[in-house]
Every structure is written in structure tokens, then in C-alpha cells.
Amino acid sequence: MxxxxxxxxxxxxxxxxxxxxxxxxxxxxxxxxxxxxxxxxxxxxxxxxxxxxxxxxxxxxxxxxxxxxxxxxxxxxxxxxxxxxxxxxxxxxxxxxxxxxxxxxxxxxxxxxxxxxxxxxxxxxxxxxxxxxxxxxxxxxxxxxxxxxxxxxxxxxxxxxxxxxxxxxxxxxxxxxxxxxxSAREEAALDLFSEQAIWPTVFAVLQASYEVLADAGFSDEAILDEMYLSGEPAEVFARISEMGLLEQLRVHSRTSQYGQLLHLERSAELVGTLRDRFARILRGEILSGRFAAEWSAPGADTESRIRALLDRAGTHPLIAAERAVRARG
Structure with missing residues (x-):
């Protein structure tokens, strides 16, 4: 459309x-x-x-x-x-x-x-x-x-x-x-969808990646630099914005291009799982008004709810590793 x-x-x-x-x-x-x-x-x-x-x-x-x-x-x-x-x-x-x-x-x-x-x-x-x-x-x-x-x-x-x-x-x-x-409906739904579907999935990908790589014996410094502390993901997203999802692959090595495209094809089952989950979030949480009713309930203590969620998220080993790496400079 x-x-x-x-x-x-x-x-x-x-x-x-x-x-x-x-x-x-x-x-x-x-x-x-x-x-x-x-x-x-x-x-x-x-x-x-x-x-x-x-x-x-x-x-x-x-x-x-x-x-x-x-x-x-x-x-x-x-x-x-x-x-x-x-x-x-x-x-x-x-x-x-x-x-x-x-x-x-x-x-x-x-x-x-x-x-x-x-x-x-x-x-x-x-x-x-x-x-x-x-x-x-x-x-x-x-x-x-x-x-x-x-x-x-x-x-x-x-x-x-x-x-x-x-x-x-x-x-x-x-x-x-x-x-x-x-429309207000479209703007709100897209904004909430990014916040509730796309970015939490990115967080989950980083958490799972850290667990697998740490279990394999790699250092926290090397893992975190590879995943995001180096700033490379920001550079990739900038190229995506400028060139497009597939076109930006041209600035990667041939090894990188082959590996990314190969495992994209092998991720069909994952894409299907994400599609089902995202559809439930969009229809069941956002468009239904369920999230708005919960978040905007009269008298809701938004600060304490956010703090509780942050505290729980902060217990993941990735966060402890990040803090330690940053502290070491």
C-alpha cells in the first residue's frame, strides 16, 4: 500500500x-x-x-x-x-x-x-x-x-x-x-510495535549470543566488542539506511556476505516463529488496546513498574559482563 x-x-x-x-x-x-x-x-x-x-x-x-x-x-x-x-x-x-x-x-x-x-x-x-x-x-x-x-x-x-x-x-x-x-492509529501501532516486538527481540538475541559465546570460553571483552561495544552495528544500520538491506552487504567481506546469506536461508523456521509472535503482539497487545489500558490505567505507578522491569533485566549475565568490561576501560 x-x-x-x-x-x-x-x-x-x-x-x-x-x-x-x-x-x-x-x-x-x-x-x-x-x-x-x-x-x-x-x-x-x-x-x-x-x-x-x-x-x-x-x-x-x-x-x-x-x-x-x-x-x-x-x-x-x-x-x-x-x-x-x-x-x-x-x-x-x-x-x-x-x-x-x-x-x-x-x-x-x-x-x-x-x-x-x-x-x-x-x-x-x-x-x-x-x-x-x-x-x-x-x-x-x-x-x-x-x-x-x-x-x-x-x-x-x-x-x-x-x-x-x-x-x-x-x-x-x-x-x-x-x-x-x-494516521494516529498507524503511527502509534508502528511505534509500539518497534518497542515491543523488534527491540526486545534484538535484546534477546544479544542475551542468547552472550550465553553461547561465554559457554564456549571466549572473553567478555571480545564478545561484547564483537556484538555492540565497538559500534559496528550502528555502522551497519547506517549503511542499511543509506543503501538498503541487501545492497549494504557489498561493503562486507565475501566471507561475511556468504555466511549471512547462507544462514538467512536456513532461518526460515525462526522467521515463521517470529512472525507468529509479532502478530500476537500487534493484534493481541497493541491494536486490541490491551497494552494502552495497562500502561495508561488511572493512577498507575509508571516509575515503579519500569524500575522493577529494569531490575529484573539487570540480572542477566550479559549486563554484569558489560559493567565489568566498562569498568576496566
């Missing part, structure tokens, strides 16, 4: 003329997006609680208001605070300040996809979701390079929601490389 891609020529920055954009949250994304919009000659105010991020926004020359004040001041409100606090902050501080015809912009589809935001019925709701950390969003804007970004219209009351979303995307530099038409 193909998706439409929007470029600078599809987006009109004049759509934002005379409309104040309130950037709520001056963290990783908020800092970058606020500065990019300002450099695109958009009127920006920042809404933030009284913390170090607020002080940073003041230092960077922005008018900084309380979150509730920013929501009232902005005709377009960018919601750039963590997923797990959005529902409460929106209900208590943002929704009451939104007026008819205003636009709420999310950078993560999570809370919209799982119905966790209680919003007035007379506001537009769109998504502009950079697929880059904030530092890269800022750096690539300054270089005019662009970066991957997903955009969607989740509710169009005014009939101009798409134009507003694309104007915001252009203002933060996303359409320079092409912003892809998507």
Missing part, C-alpha cells in the same frame, strides 16, 4: 499568518520545533510548568506562559509533553482553553489512537510526528535537509485542518524531505 508524500510545494506557511502557535512542553521536541517555527517567522509562545525546561525557553528568548495560559493564547496548540501525562494535562489545562476552530497538533498518535484525550468537539485535531529526535529536527532544519515525518488529519471541523497540519510540518522543516500521510 502506498501513502501520499507532501513536500514544501504542498504546504503554505501563510496559513499560519496571524495565528499564534503555542508549543506546550519545551523538552526534546518542543525546543526544536519552537525554534524552527520561530525561524520560519511564525508567532510562537511556549507553555511549560516551572522547571528547568521553562528556564531554558526563557533563555532562548521565548515568551513563556503557564500551560493553561498558552492554550488560551494559541490558535494552534502543539502537544509535546510525554504520552503518559497528556490525558491529565489536556483535561485540566489545555481543553478548557481551546476555542472553536482552534487546532490541536500531536506529535505522537498514542493518546488519540486509544481514545485517551477528552477534547472539545469544535476543534481540529491533527498529527505532525517527526521520526527524529529533537536535536536532529533542529539540526536538519538549519541545514535545510528535512527528515522523516508522519502527518494526518484526525478531525476536520473547519475544513482547513490538512492545510494547517502541512503548514506546521513545513514550519518545523519536515516537508523539505517529504512528510508522509498517515
Amino acid at each position: 502506498r501513502a501520499r508524500t507532501y513536500h514544501d510545494s504542498d504546504a503554505d506557511l501563510d496559513v499560519l499568518t496571524g495565528r499564534t502557535v503555542a508549543v506546550v512542553g519545551y523538552g526534546n521536541q518542543g525546543c526544536a520545533q519552537a525554534q524552527n517555527l520561530r525561524d520560519s517567522r511564525v508567532r510562537v509562545v511556549v507553555g511549560n510548568r516551572d522547571d528547568d525546561y521553562r528556564a531554558r525557553a526563557v533563555h532562548d528568548g521565548f515568551e513563556v506562559l503557564g500551560i493553561d495560559q498558552a492554550a488560551r493564547a494559541g490558535r494552534i496548540v502543539l502537544l509535546l509533553i510525554p504520552d503518559e501525562v497528556q490525558a491529565g494535562v489536556v483535561a485540566e489545562q489545555i481543553a478548557p482553553g481551546l476555542g472553536a476552530g482552534d487546532t490541536l497538533v500531536v506529535a505522537s498518535g498514542y493518546n488519540l489512537a486509544f481514545g485517551l484525550l477528552d477534547l472539545p468537539a469544535d476543534v481540529d485535531v491533527v498529527m505532525v510526528a517527526p521520526r527524529m529526535i529533537g536535536e536532529a529536527v533542529r539540526d536538519r532544519y538549519l541545514r535545510g535537509a528535512g527528515y522523516p515525518c508522519l502527518v494526518s488529519v484526525e478531525r476536520d471541523v473547519t475544513g482547513t485542518a490538512l492545510a494547517t497540519a502541512l503548514a506546521v510540518a513545513r514550519g518545523i522543516g519536515a516537508t523539505a524531505a517529504g512528510a508522509i500521510e498517515s
Whole structure:
């Protein structure tokens, strides 16, 4: 299935003329997006609680208001605070300040996809979701390079929601490389799938590899360097991004190419097992809403849950070996 891609020529920055954009949250994304919009000659105010991020926004020359004040001041409100606090902050501080015809912009589809935001019925709701950390969003804007970004219209009351979303995307530099038409459901599902299927499997592969190699009598230093401490995997992923999965094999030795391709063919059973597991995660945990209901349950102590999981993960011998190797320098 193909998706439409929007470029600078599809987006009109004049759509934002005379409309104040309130950037709520001056963290990783908020800092970058606020500065990019300002450099695109958009009127920006920042809404933030009284913390170090607020002080940073003041230092960077922005008018900084309380979150509730920013929501009232902005005709377009960018919601750039963590997923797990959005529902409460929106209900208590943002929704009451939104007026008819205003636009709420999310950078993560999570809370919209799982119905966790209680919003007035007379506001537009769109998504502009950079697929880059904030530092890269800022750096690539300054270089005019662009970066991957997903955009969607989740509710169009005014009939101009798409134009507003694309104007915001252009203002933060996303359409320079092409912003892809998507949905909050798609963005959230893909993000959660990477976090719950792909990366845990990578962790498990490293754990199993360490166990096998350590049992064979190889040193922790050599094993960890081979697996990831050398930084080689990052180089491989960079080449995959630049060249493609198979094309990047050309920069490996012939021995490496033969071994990788041979055992790829011999991994058909493993691929089938992973496909079944991943399908259960996608459908049974993510799309069903089961994970969202567990993670976003009212009053859930997210910090203690994460700490307990980290403590259990930290008991694997790979983690002890890594700490020892790092300590030895």
C-alpha cells in the first residue's frame, strides 16, 4: 500500500499568518520545533510548568506562559509533553482553553489512537510526528535537509485542518524531505510495535549470543566488542539506511556476505516463529488496546513498574559482563 508524500510545494506557511502557535512542553521536541517555527517567522509562545525546561525557553528568548495560559493564547496548540501525562494535562489545562476552530497538533498518535484525550468537539485535531529526535529536527532544519515525518488529519471541523497540519510540518522543516500521510492509529501501532516486538527481540538475541559465546570460553571483552561495544552495528544500520538491506552487504567481506546469506536461508523456521509472535503482539497487545489500558490505567505507578522491569533485566549475565568490561576501560 502506498501513502501520499507532501513536500514544501504542498504546504503554505501563510496559513499560519496571524495565528499564534503555542508549543506546550519545551523538552526534546518542543525546543526544536519552537525554534524552527520561530525561524520560519511564525508567532510562537511556549507553555511549560516551572522547571528547568521553562528556564531554558526563557533563555532562548521565548515568551513563556503557564500551560493553561498558552492554550488560551494559541490558535494552534502543539502537544509535546510525554504520552503518559497528556490525558491529565489536556483535561485540566489545555481543553478548557481551546476555542472553536482552534487546532490541536500531536506529535505522537498514542493518546488519540486509544481514545485517551477528552477534547472539545469544535476543534481540529491533527498529527505532525517527526521520526527524529529533537536535536536532529533542529539540526536538519538549519541545514535545510528535512527528515522523516508522519502527518494526518484526525478531525476536520473547519475544513482547513490538512492545510494547517502541512503548514506546521513545513514550519518545523519536515516537508523539505517529504512528510508522509498517515494516521494516529498507524503511527502509534508502528511505534509500539518497534518497542515491543523488534527491540526486545534484538535484546534477546544479544542475551542468547552472550550465553553461547561465554559457554564456549571466549572473553567478555571480545564478545561484547564483537556484538555492540565497538559500534559496528550502528555502522551497519547506517549503511542499511543509506543503501538498503541487501545492497549494504557489498561493503562486507565475501566471507561475511556468504555466511549471512547462507544462514538467512536456513532461518526460515525462526522467521515463521517470529512472525507468529509479532502478530500476537500487534493484534493481541497493541491494536486490541490491551497494552494502552495497562500502561495508561488511572493512577498507575509508571516509575515503579519500569524500575522493577529494569531490575529484573539487570540480572542477566550479559549486563554484569558489560559493567565489568566498562569498568576496566
